[in-house]
Amino acid sequence: MSEINISQIVGQSDLYAALRKLAGQGATLPAVLAALDSGDAAAQETAQRLRAVDQGLLRAVMRRGAGLPAIDAEPAVLAHLAALTPAPMFAPDPARAKTIALLTAGQIPAMPAFSDRAFDAWFAAQGVTYGLGAYGEKRSVYQTAQFADAASPERRTIHTGIDVFAPAMTPVFSPLAGRVKYLTYNADPLDYGHTLILEHDAGGVPFYSLYGHLAGTLLKLLAVGDSVSAGQHIADLGDWHENGGWAAHLHFQIMTDMLDQTGGNFYGVGHESLWDVWSSICIDPNLVMQIPERRFL
Structure with missing residues (x-):
């Protein structure tokens, strides 16, 4: 050139x-x-x-x-997941249990913020098994400097995972076979707290799944390098003191690439103006969870 x-x-x-x-x-x-x-x-x-x-x-x-896919591995990972029948991540499976969509743009005026301890009592009164937070939702909570970087004044506000709200210590099961890549405690306020990242194989192409806001029991269940089978109990939902300061829930996402992140953490929100990039890096986790889309509305 x-x-x-x-x-x-x-x-x-x-x-x-x-x-x-x-x-x-x-x-x-x-x-x-x-x-x-x-x-x-x-x-x-x-x-x-x-x-x-x-x-x-x-x-x-x-x-x-340049007109290329943001991540080379994306097509292979999508094809691999399309050919699988993942194991349910919870019992009962959120795809079949009673759920509520926890939308954050004012659709539920009485709902406290996920970082407000009043959320627990409000959620318990809803009479559902799980609350669901949507992939690709724009969230105003991510407006602080923690969600900015030096390349742009734009905050990262678009959610790159699916949230499943349930009581603390609810067991989480691996949907896919894999290997433990990272076990990390991400201690910053409103971070993931206890975090698990698994590495998976899509016909020779690696990809990753992230489980955030977990309980300290994680370190008793797994060690770095462990093999994990589909359906295996891998974690429990953490409480406020150990999960980054949130109501008990799982943040689950799939990454087609870890970018240059090597510390056991990964972005849980992306820039709205770069969503065509972020949605290639963090593909729709409902390809694994397989919850009817209407449940998120």
């Missing part, structure tokens, strides 16, 4: 959009960073902003900008 015109990205507020444009012109991330590094102070500051962001995410954004 011709020399990169870094004026298209230097000092831009939204570096993701600028990278998409440059990728459409044939640029690669290493070439963009090299061009910025050789520029003036403003260019070098832009390079620093880019390097402060997960580089795997930037590569995925640029692949989309």
Whole structure:
């Protein structure tokens, strides 16, 4: 390609959009960073902003900008899951039990926030087995600086998993065979608390599932490297003190790629303007849970 015109990205507020444009012109991330590094102070500051962001995410954004799938593995993972019959993750299976959709944009005015301890009594009064939080829902709770990054002022607000609310210590069962990749305690407020990430095999292509907001019993049930069979008891739902400060629930998501995340955590929300990228990284977990879509409405 011709020399990169870094004026298209230097000092831009939204570096993701600028990278998409440059990728459409044939640029690669290493070439963009090299061009910025050789520029003036403003260019070098832009390079620093880019390097402060997960580089795997930037590569995925640029692949989309170049007209490619954001994640190479996505088609193989989708085909693999389509051929499986996953085990239920709860007993009874939420696909068949009494549920309520826990929508967060004011559709249920009396519902306390998931991070408000008043939620427990409210939920218990609903007379259902499970509450369901939807994949792809925009949530205003994710407006703090914790959900921002250096590449853009946009907060990550779009939910990349499915939530299942039930009492603390409700058992969770693995829907798929796999191997324990990470067992981590993510201690920041409104993070996952106890977290499990499993690695799975889609015909030689790895993919991952994440289980967040778990109980401390996790460390008694599994160890890193353990093999896990479909239907195996892998975790229990955590209570407020151990699950990041939320009402008891499971956050479940599937990742076609771990990007550059190696610490046992992963993004549970994505940027609205990058949803075509995030929905390739974190595909619809209902491909595994198989809950009727009407249950989320």
